[in-house]
Amino acid sequence: MNTATIGTLSSRYARALYAYALDNNEEEKVYDEMKYLSHGFLSVPELKKFLQNPILPLETKLKVLETAAGGNAAKCSAHFYEFLFGREKEDLLLYIATAYLSVYRKAKHVVFVDLTVAAEPENDFVEKIKNHVLKEYDENTVVEMSINSDPDIIGGFILNVDGKQLDLSVKGELNNIRKLILKKM
Secondary structure, three states: OOOHHHHHHHHHHHHHHHHHHOOOOOHHHHHHHHHHHHHHHOOHHHHHHHHHOOOOOOHHHHHHHHHHOOOOOOOHHHHHHHHHHOOHHHHHHHHHHHHHHHHHHHOOOOEEEEEEEOOOOOOOHHHHHHHHHHHOOOOOOOOEEEEEEEEHHHHOOEEEOOOEEEOOOOHHHHHHHHHHHHOOO
């Protein structure tokens, strides 16, 4: 399956799952599960191989999938997983989970902010970042933030919002200076 087909199918399945979850008032629970699931697929690459193993019974796969999604799956999610396995589309789960996050965020006016800092930031700094981000959106927008520590950036921060990156880290500035020096040589 090519990349365009994967993207198209994943988006369609994600929109269908969102509509199904919305009809059953489980869209937020499914959203939380999809966050866990996408993280699980990225941090445990063996999960995808496990779910595609034809020898394992469906019940075992569904239990592992439920655990990877945070446990105690929403009814919508459980039905959806069975639906995907029945059509042998479990290889799309990571992509569907990621697409669901986007569908949910767009529908609920949630902007995802990824903040990378060298050390644990102060609460007032985090609030300033949130307020700065909110200036770019309407008053109904909610900021969901992920804060990561990376001592390699030395100081400052890296901010990712909707695919746009602002690198104000010391490491980033040093790299820019290095590029300038190399360019002049």
